[in-house]
Structure formats: C-alpha cells, structure tokens
Amino acid sequence: MTDRLPGFSTLAVHAGAQPDPTTGARVTPIYQTTSFVFNDADHAASLFGLQAFGNIYTRIGNPTTAVLEERMAALEGGTAALAVASGHAAQVVVLQQLLMPGDEFIAARKLYGGSINQFTHAFKSFGWNVAWADPDDIGSFERAVTPRTKAIFIESIANPAGSITDIEAIAEVARKAGVPLIVDNTLATPYLIRPIDHGADIVVHSLTKFLGGHGNSLGGIIVDAGTFDWSKDNKYPMLNEPRPEYHGIRIQETFGNFAFAIACRVLGLRDLGPALSPFNAFMILTGIETLPLRMQKHCENAKAVAEFLAGHSAVASVNYAGLASDKYNRLARKYAPKGAGAVFTFSLRGGYDAGVSLVSNLKLFSHLANVGDTRSLVIHPASTTHSQLDDEAKVRSGAGPDVVRLSIGIEDKEDLIADLEQALVV
Amino acid sequence: MNHDAYDDNYIRSILNNVKSIAMVGASPVNVRPSYFAFKYLAQRGYDMIPVNPGHVGKSLLGKPFVASLRDIGRPVDMIDIFRSSSHIMPVVEEALTLSPPPKVIWMQLGARDDAAAAKAEAAGLKVVMNRCPKIEYGRLSSEISWMGVNSRTLSSKRAPIPTQGMRLSLNRMSVGGGATAASDRAAKNKSEPT
Structure with missing residues (x-):
C-alpha cells in the first residue's frame, strides 16, 4: 500500500x-x-x-x-x-x-x-x-x-x-x-x-x-x-x-x-x-501559508476586472490571458488552468494623457512599483518600471506609452470595479 | 523492485534495520564523498567497516581497513559500494559468497548495474542503486533540511537535537518517493541510450 x-x-x-x-x-x-x-x-x-x-x-x-x-x-x-x-x-x-x-x-x-x-x-x-x-x-x-x-x-x-x-x-x-x-x-x-x-x-x-x-x-x-x-x-x-x-x-x-x-x-x-x-x-x-487561498481570490478578481475593462468604452484593449478572446488564452488553459494570474495591462483610447489621469483619479488602487500585494496596484510602465528602455523596446516588451498595468489584490471585486469606473468617467 | 524511483518505505526499512555497513571503496581522503558518508553514518550509530585493498594497515576514523569483504570475518548487514558502475558486479559476486550473506546491496550515487542488482535480488537481497545512504538518512530524518533540501517528508512532532552517535527517527510522513518526480524522470532518461 x-x-x-x-x-x-x-x-x-x-x-x-x-x-x-x-x-x-x-x-x-x-x-x-x-x-x-x-x-x-x-x-x-x-x-x-x-x-x-x-x-x-x-x-x-x-x-x-x-x-x-x-x-x-x-x-x-x-x-x-x-x-x-x-x-x-x-x-x-x-x-x-x-x-x-x-x-x-x-x-x-x-x-x-x-x-x-x-x-x-x-x-x-x-x-x-x-x-x-x-x-x-x-x-x-x-x-x-x-x-x-x-x-x-x-x-x-x-x-x-x-x-x-x-x-x-x-x-x-x-x-x-x-x-x-x-x-x-x-x-x-x-x-x-x-x-x-x-x-x-x-x-x-x-x-x-x-x-x-x-x-x-x-x-x-x-x-x-x-x-x-x-x-x-x-x-x-x-x-x-x-x-x-x-x-x-x-x-x-x-x-x-x-x-x-x-x-x-x-x-x-x-x-x-x-x-x-x-x-x-x-x-x-x-x-506562503495562505498562498492557495489568496491566488484563488487574486485570479477571480482579476478576471472580473478584466471583463469590466474589456466592456468599457474608454478602453482600447485589455491583455489578460484569462479572457477567452485573448491571444494567450489557449496557453493559459494549458499551463494555468486554475487562473491566469492577477497582473495584466490595458490601453486607453485617450493614450498617455488618459493613462496619467486614470492613475491620479483612482482612490483604492495604489500607484507604486510592485505587484502581487493584497492591495490592488496600478502603474504606468513606460514612465517607471520600463522607463530605461528605448521607445521601440518599450512597445516590444508590451509597455507602450498608452499602456497601464494593474496588479489585482484580494479586496472585494465590486469595490475595485467601482474605483476604476469612477476614475475612467472623470 | 522499480530501481528508477524508490518508495520511501523501502529505503526507510533498510536504514531502520541494518546495523553494520561495509563500505567498499571507502577513502581516507577527507574531501572524497565516501569519507563524508562513512563519517556521517558512523555518527548516526552504524557499525562501519572500511573496505579498500589500497589502504590496508591504515584506519578510517578508528576503524581498520580490510582488503576485501571476506576479510571482515563477521556477518555484515549491508554492503555500500563506492565504485563506478563497471566495478559493481565482482563486489556483488563476492558478497553473495559470504556466509551469512548481507541483507542489502547499496550502490552509491551515480552507480548502477541492473544485472548485478538482479543477481543479488535473485539471492533474496534488497538492492538500492544510484542513491547515497547519507543523503537518504538525512532526508528521511529531515536533518538535511538545514541545507534547504526538500526532504519530501513532514512531521508535526517536535524536532530532535542530533548529538554524536544518535539515531534519528526516519518515520516521518512521506510527501513522495526518494527523489522528485522530475529528477526521477531525468535520471531514467539519462540511463536509457538515446
């Protein structure tokens, strides 16, 4: 046995x-x-x-x-x-x-x-x-x-x-x-x-x-x-x-x-x-003791937020492998069937200025250079984490000037969506 | 016996039951793996016998070298072979002439001879190949965890404080086999001709 x-x-x-x-x-x-x-x-x-x-x-x-x-x-x-x-x-x-x-x-x-x-x-x-x-x-x-x-x-x-x-x-x-x-x-x-x-x-x-x-x-x-x-x-x-x-x-x-x-x-x-x-x-x-519980919540929230953004008129595109329409969804289903993670990017129709305005209007998301926190985080990679790259390398690595990166936390997803909604409207 | 992936219970029963170990190819040079393993197993209370014809007349940590298994002159529970794969068979054949024969043939990390293993198993001996008894003892007791090594075991009991000569409990809950699934697969691929 x-x-x-x-x-x-x-x-x-x-x-x-x-x-x-x-x-x-x-x-x-x-x-x-x-x-x-x-x-x-x-x-x-x-x-x-x-x-x-x-x-x-x-x-x-x-x-x-x-x-x-x-x-x-x-x-x-x-x-x-x-x-x-x-x-x-x-x-x-x-x-x-x-x-x-x-x-x-x-x-x-x-x-x-x-x-x-x-x-x-x-x-x-x-x-x-x-x-x-x-x-x-x-x-x-x-x-x-x-x-x-x-x-x-x-x-x-x-x-x-x-x-x-x-x-x-x-x-x-x-x-x-x-x-x-x-x-x-x-x-x-x-x-x-x-x-x-x-x-x-x-x-x-x-x-x-x-x-x-x-x-x-x-x-x-x-x-x-x-x-x-x-x-x-x-x-x-x-x-x-x-x-x-x-x-x-x-x-x-x-x-x-x-x-x-x-x-x-x-x-x-x-x-x-x-x-x-x-x-x-x-x-x-x-x-690490609570990793499984947190990752389930991170992924559930991220999918809900990505779906909300994908349906918003101010948003040009959302890159989240957990969305059925995403180009990486096939690989996500193979490699990450429990969830596609909680870090993703989206781009705004209003470009760089709309990105800057969104970040400053958010009340719950924190503007900082980290990911994977219990708190939801937002950053504009082109001016921060990827700022040392030249413009071509920024676009190639997925950090073009119109791109905003989110790291979704374990708060209530309704509150995260409401915060994004009010920040996108202003 | 599946020699590609050993069940922890198999390794555990061997290490719990053997008392004397003859180490063939034991080296008195203190940077050789055989020296490390000999010293550790002696510290964990095993009756160790160094076997190496090149060092007869010397001793290893107070134990005199003997030239061959026949020269040990008393029953021994396990033969731990620190020789490369191509030198295993004669050692196993000699072990099988001992009376009484040993209970276990153990081939060190990197050593594997399936024909020699089959011969020993046919005579009723247990065989372990391509493993180190020091690492396995350290793993099952979790003493090896000090080095960040995955012991593949769990325990909710208070940990012991190891002292000289102390036998440690090897009866922790197993998380899997002797190695990880991935490293077992890699070892199997390596041993098969490509």
Whole structure:
C-alpha cells in the first residue's frame, strides 16, 4: 500500500517546518542570529568542509530561512532551494554558477523591466552576454543558440502584460542545445504553474510578490529541479571541476540531484553575499501559508476586472490571458488552468494623457512599483518600471506609452470595479 | 523492485534495520564523498567497516581497513559500494559468497548495474542503486533540511537535537518517493541510450 501524498495546500502550510527542537514552538521561530556555535573543532571542520548538515553563519544558511527553502522546493516539485535577498540576487547567483566571462545566455524579450536592465547592463560588465528571443516565436530561441550559450531564461507568466509562455516548447529547445532552462515563476507562483512539470531545470522567484503576498518583505529564491546533468561535456566547471575553495570536492559528484542548489549556496551566496534576513524569511513563510487561498481570490478578481475593462468604452484593449478572446488564452488553459494570474495591462483610447489621469483619479488602487500585494496596484510602465528602455523596446516588451498595468489584490471585486469606473468617467 | 524511483518505505526499512555497513571503496581522503558518508553514518550509530585493498594497515576514523569483504570475518548487514558502475558486479559476486550473506546491496550515487542488482535480488537481497545512504538518512530524518533540501517528508512532532552517535527517527510522513518526480524522470532518461 502506498501512503497518501499530501496536496499543495497542506505543503504550503507544513513543508519544511516542524515544532522547534528546544522550545516546542509550533510556528517557525525567527532565528535572528548571525552565527551558530560549534560542538567542537571536529564539528566545525566538518561543517566548513561540507561534510555535515548544520549551521555556521547566516550568510550561508539559517534555520528560519531553511524552512522557507524546503517549503518552496516542495511547492515547486524541486529537490532543493536557496533563498536570497531579492529576485534580482537570485538571478545573479544562478548565472554565476553557469556562465564564465565571454559566455552567453538567451532570454525572452518579454521580462520584468528590472531583469531587462540587469541582463543588458549589469551582466555585461561581468562578461555575460544576453541574446534576446521572442517568446511568441520559438524559432527565435533556436536561432539564438551558439556554442557559448549556457542557459535559457524565460518568465512563465510574463511581465508586464501577463502573457503566457510556452514553457514546454522552449524546454525542448534548451534540451536540444544541452543547456538548462531557467523559469522566473514570480507572477504565476507554483499554485498556478509548476514549471518543473513542464521541463524547467531551475526556477527563480521574487518572493516579494505573491508568495510573500503582503508587500512587506523583499526576498528571492532559486529552486533546483534536480533534472540537469552538469557533468555532460564539462560545460559547467563550477559544478563539475574540483573546487579549490573546498579542498578539491566536485559539487555534482558529491551532492547528486541537488548539486545546483548547493553550488548556489556555497559558491554563490557565500561569496557574493546577498543573504536573506531571517525576519523576512519568517514574513514570507507566513504569507506562503495562505498562498492557495489568496491566488484563488487574486485570479477571480482579476478576471472580473478584466471583463469590466474589456466592456468599457474608454478602453482600447485589455491583455489578460484569462479572457477567452485573448491571444494567450489557449496557453493559459494549458499551463494555468486554475487562473491566469492577477497582473495584466490595458490601453486607453485617450493614450498617455488618459493613462496619467486614470492613475491620479483612482482612490483604492495604489500607484507604486510592485505587484502581487493584497492591495490592488496600478502603474504606468513606460514612465517607471520600463522607463530605461528605448521607445521601440518599450512597445516590444508590451509597455507602450498608452499602456497601464494593474496588479489585482484580494479586496472585494465590486469595490475595485467601482474605483476604476469612477476614475475612467472623470 | 522499480530501481528508477524508490518508495520511501523501502529505503526507510533498510536504514531502520541494518546495523553494520561495509563500505567498499571507502577513502581516507577527507574531501572524497565516501569519507563524508562513512563519517556521517558512523555518527548516526552504524557499525562501519572500511573496505579498500589500497589502504590496508591504515584506519578510517578508528576503524581498520580490510582488503576485501571476506576479510571482515563477521556477518555484515549491508554492503555500500563506492565504485563506478563497471566495478559493481565482482563486489556483488563476492558478497553473495559470504556466509551469512548481507541483507542489502547499496550502490552509491551515480552507480548502477541492473544485472548485478538482479543477481543479488535473485539471492533474496534488497538492492538500492544510484542513491547515497547519507543523503537518504538525512532526508528521511529531515536533518538535511538545514541545507534547504526538500526532504519530501513532514512531521508535526517536535524536532530532535542530533548529538554524536544518535539515531534519528526516519518515520516521518512521506510527501513522495526518494527523489522528485522530475529528477526521477531525468535520471531514467539519462540511463536509457538515446
């Protein structure tokens, strides 16, 4: 007889956590400490040599953060995870394990504006070169592959318009190219889409958004699917060659199917330093406990608001994959049957000026640069999150001057619609 | 036995029941995976025996090396083989000549020999391939959770504080098999010729 396996909501509450060994505290305590005492010199040496399980220093690992890591690995169906200070930090740490100076990675054009900036400018100074591809044209990924390509990076539900990416088709391109597929799953969360089930090798998140869910704590995470063979063709020396900083151990040989997460921890986080605060880990863990309930409400509200806007005379178009008429609806039904997320864009007949006026007239929606909050949020991407892009790149990434982005919260949907209605009329 | 994806109960019963483990290919070099695993399993209370003809006369954490399984000179519950796949069969054949034979043949992470496994299973032994007993013990006890690894288990009981030589409970609620579905699929694809 096989045991009954717990479902997603049970994992969201329990995975990684158990009552505290010393106090019996049922909620995961905040271990707000920089460091942990060793039992003796041998224990210290074992921990530093990666021979024993345990805690050394919060820049390498922390018991509160470890609960968050295991919970996210469980929810995504990965073998292990590493939490870091932000989604941006997760991306740096991931690519540091994969790319050497002069190497390339392919990224979807439709991305969070901050990622476009990071890939274009910050990573250029590391000698990591990005090649852009169009997620609506799978052939553009195939054509971008070169002998120096080391990874492919996409978003599952893509910023800013909430378009849905054909993960399986791009995973196939990655498989043929012999490189890992990295999926930023921030806007979907594992409740809506589990990229590993569709062929992703690495999943990254900004935990700051729907996972934390309350707009109070920054965080990022890297989930290792345990699917990629890092020893093949010796393309990934960080994982496959003896590491001088650990007396010659080979990470993949030693850690098997969670080697990538370990490399990110002991070669990435340890040396680059973007550690997550244990307090933030605690806040995000608390948020994740209600993730399934919140995502259901986010999606229900988003669909109602999108339907309202689609029928409004001042609105030129609505991009929400949950609408039957949307060009991404087929992919949404395949990849995100429980809901198409709660971040989408629409454009106003009155163009830029109408967008500015709408944002200033809203009373319940907050004008700010975040998504995935309990509160409903509004922003004009062209002048904010995507402002560093040139005009052509703005339009190409779905952030043209007439576009307004919404992140729908968990308020009563009637109140959100009424707020938009009064703001559009004025 | 499905060697592509082990049920947790299978791994759990092995780790709960064996007391002595002979590690073939154990290394005294403290950066080798076999050294890590030997040390950890000794700390968790297993009676460990290092087997390596290249190190006879030396000892590993106080345990003298023996040259071969026959030289152990007493019954042993499990043979943990730290050799590559092509070197497994002779070790299994030697194990089957022992009297009494061991109860379990365990092949380390990266090692798999289906013919050797079939031979051991035909003689009534349990076989585990391409897994590490240190990782599996750490996973089922959730001690490995300190490293952000998905233990694939849950428990609402107070966690233990592990001390030297302490056996941990491995009887937590399972969330799935030994690895995740995706990593099991990937391992299976890797082992099949393409």
